[in-house]
Amino acid sequence: MPETNYDVAIVGAGFSGPILAAKIAEKGVNPRNGNRLKVALIEAGPYLKGTPRPGYGSPVRRQRFTNLESSNPVYHWESGGAKMVGGTSLHWTAQSFLPFPIDYIHWQKETGVDWTQENFKEAVAEIRRVFNIHQYPDEVDTRGNQLFYDVAKGMGHDPHRQSGSRQNCIYCGFCSGRRMCKYDSRSSTLGTYIPAAEEHGVDILPDTYVEKIVIEQKGERGVARGLICQSAGSTYQITADHVIACCGYTRTPWLLMRSGYGPPEWRGNPITVRNSNIGKHIDGHPGVPGVSALFDEPMGDGEVGSIGGYYMIHDDRADGEGRLLFRANFGDDRMPDMAALNTFAPEFGRKHKQYMQTKGILRTGSLRPSVGKGSGRWAMDPDGKIFYGGDHSLTIRRSKEGMAIAREVLEKMGARKITSIDIPVRINEATRGSHRVGSCRAGADPKTSVVNPHFESHDVDNLFVCDASVIPRVTTGNSGTPQASLTVFAAARIIDRRFS
Ligand SMILES: Cc1cc2nc3c(=O)[nH]c(=O)nc-3n(C[C@H](O)[C@H](O)[C@H](O)COP(=O)(O)OP(=O)(O)OC[C@H]3O[C@@H](n4cnc5c(N)ncnc54)[C@H](O)[C@@H]3O)c2cc1C
Ligand code: SF4
Secondary structure, eight states: OOOOEEEEEEEOOSSHHHHHHHHHHHHOBOTTTOOBOOEEEEOSSOOOOOOOOTTTOOHHHHHHOSTTGGGOTTTBOTTSSBOSTTGGGTTSOOBOOOOOHHHHHHHHHHHOOOOOTTTTHHHHHHHHHHTTEEEOOGGGOOHHHHHHHHHHHHTTOOOEEOEEEBSSOOOOSOOSTTOOOTTSOBOOSTTTHHHHHHHTTOEEEOSOEEEEEEEEEETTEEEEEEEEEEETTEEEEEEEEEEEEOSOTTHHHHHHHHTTEEOTTOOSSOOSEEOTTTTOOBEEEOOOOOEEEEOSSOSOOSSSOOSOOEEEEEOSSTTOTTOEEEEEEESOOOOHHHHHTOTTSOOSHHHHHHHHHTTGGGGEEEEEEEESSOSOEEEEOTTSOEEEESOOHHHHHHHHHHHHHHHHHHHHTTOSEEOOOOSOOOOSSTTOOEEEEOTTOBOSOTTTOSBOTTSBBSSEETEEEOSGGGOSSOOSSOSHHHHHHHHHHHHHHHHHHHOO
């Protein structure tokens, strides 16, 4: 039976949990007696321990992080997302956009949080340093990507080279989707904040599923008292003075609702503390069809893999609503499974074999638009399922405009074949979307948010939330590094208000 009494219990060891654990254990003290805090970091998935060696990997991780393991349910939740110590920071693609100036403005405008660019300065600098965020070197650029840059620039666009979070990367190219880096090159919390947390005495409890937060009712409010955990077939209780939920944008609202804290219409167990915003207002980048092209000449030489080419941003309103972000990748896709299923690959027989043998994939590329700051939102229904709703006319319009811009660029690049853009754009749960945030959003007004700008629950004392779910609006680019920066910022706030 593990230790069961903590000052701080943090649920979820993905992007956010380890950052909070490391910082609170290092810098926080019990304000009553000045003692160091006892901190637990609890994770449903396994802990693949081993000294971080960026560029080499640790034996246990090299053995396990294969393409086959990328879909092993031991490491992934059925509904998506990673389940292990390090969480999604182990299977993200490490494409790194820090928040753009307009993203801070949108956060403030949406819910009144005081999360300004100035307030985030130190946190952003820390994540840039710790995750080694840098622009990809010119040596790994492809001629297709360079052609894109010249053509897009000539058309009046403003393309930029993509940045990533990697150390000693060998650019093997097997880096997309849920694949995990065998060489520890992709920056993760497992290789950075987890060792720091252990150094500062945090108890890491892997393979431990938190079933509920224990919330004692006090009139219409509640007080967090600890956790009900399941591990190795037994259920036990952890007592904690403070609980921080860091389970990600779907599992944090589920955990709160299972704990009796949520919207009154929730059809699971009874709700004793109400907040109608839990599981609502989910923003993200809806799945917009990418536009792919086939060229006469190879766009790359096969020496470097898919690591991210260029991006460009396109606004049509000064307030940034409906802003488009395009990603350009040409001639750098080496993953055999993706090559075999490429739109331009012959489907069957000798021709398909020839395409694979002659690296036909190197003649292809794509320009993929995504809509940030769209008009619709996802939400959880009373059974916890996610649906897309609201007025999403702006999102649809911008998706179509994005596809038309992509086609125009590809034509000017001299593509021989381009995939059709005359297809209906449907945005619903089936088309998914990525970088979802906001299911327990932070805000100044308890009527429209779940936590305050200091990450404290509006309704339950000693309960905090800090993960993708608190971000009031999706950022322009991917959400991982903004989320990590937000967590460094959150740690400073929580320590300042509660543990100093
Ligand atoms: C395939 C993929 C690729 C991505 N690529 C990029 C990218 O290139 N760049 C980028 O910036 N962003 C990327 N993202 C997004 C980024 O990874 C997320 O924004 C980020 O991981 C969110 O962090 P989090 O802390 O909210 O959640 P997570 O990192 O998912 O952490 C949540 C943790 O909580 C644990 N947990 C959940 N419920 C419980 C429970 N009840 N008990 C115990 N533990 C629990 C989970 O197992 C998990 O480890 C990608 C996401 C995915 C899925
Ligand atoms: S390209 Fe990706 S998988 Fe390959 S070494 Fe670099 S980070 Fe790791």
